[in-house]
Amino acid sequence: MNELKITDVKAREVYNGLYIPTLEVTIEVGNEKGTSVAPMGQSIGSDEAVELRDGGERFGGVGCLKAVEKIETELKELLIGMDVTQQRKIDHAMCELDGTPNKSRLGANALVAVSAAATVAAANTLHMPIYRYVNGNARIIPVPMMDYVSGGHYSYGASSEIQEFSFLPIGADSLVEAMELSRKLYFTLLDMVTEKFGSLAQSVNTSGGFSYYNN
Structure with a gap:
């Protein structure tokens, strides 16, 4: 169904709550869209997926312009035309394109932001709240922690x-x-x-x- 096909993928560098640059990704499905921001934890384990950061002097090396470029070139080319409701296929395709065991080539920050934006875009396209889209059996709104x-x-x-x-x-x-x-x-x-x-x-x-x- 053409109304479920991804039509555009956009990314930009934004700040998180700690004043550290991170990624904001918007996925468009016709007139609908979904936006998500990549989270970042303070503690980083040796086996965790690796973020793609710019290095150099700008922002002390933690800028995200390289990841923005990856999203708006390679990942955009991969995702255009895919069914936004096929979350598993989208995630698997991005991991295969990355080709590393720790997401270091495209960046875990890029992959998670794109994946989450796809979820939001799918829910909005189907005119459903996200919690109901993710879990069709949900009957109560999730509580904050x-x-x-x-x-x-x-x-x-x-x-x-x-x-x-x-x-x-x-x-x-x-x-x-x-x-x-x-x-x-x-x-x-x-x-x-x-x-x-x-x-x-x-x-x-x-x-x-x-x-x-x-x-």
């Missing part, structure tokens, strides 16, 4: 060996209520850790979790 206390690699001072303690506002009737509950817990926790451990406990890491206390 918030990082409130951080330890391990993310900690300052003497903290927990567990890297993250998260809160899921299960039972909220809407996303608005879920965010209200999350905010309430965050500031309640702020008061608690400040009272128990002092003002240094107000320090948060790059993920926003409280990450300092004295045993």
Whole structure:
């Protein structure tokens, strides 16, 4: 069906929440489109897929213009005309085109941004919410998961060996209520850790979790 065929793939360099360049990809399917931004974790394992970064002096070497070029040339040529709802075929085709065990030639950041944009574009083309498109049996909207206390690699001072303690506002009737509950817990926790451990406990890491206390 022509109305499900990918008609264009666009990419640009944007900033993430840590002021680090990352990729934004938009996939067009006729008059519909889907956009996604490549995420980036702070801790990087030796067996993780490899991002494609520019190197050099610009942005301290972490620019994404090389990845943008890969998306708007090789990946665009690969994807134009493919059925946007065939997620597995799209992902497998991109991995085959990359040809490396760790996604280093085209960049894991490029592949994941394109893959996610395809999912959004497919959902929008079918006029479905993303969570329902991904899981046809879904009957409730997913809840946000918030990082409130951080330890391990993310900690300052003497903290927990567990890297993250998260809160899921299960039972909220809407996303608005879920965010209200999350905010309430965050500031309640702020008061608690400040009272128990002092003002240094107000320090948060790059993920926003409280990450300092004295045993």
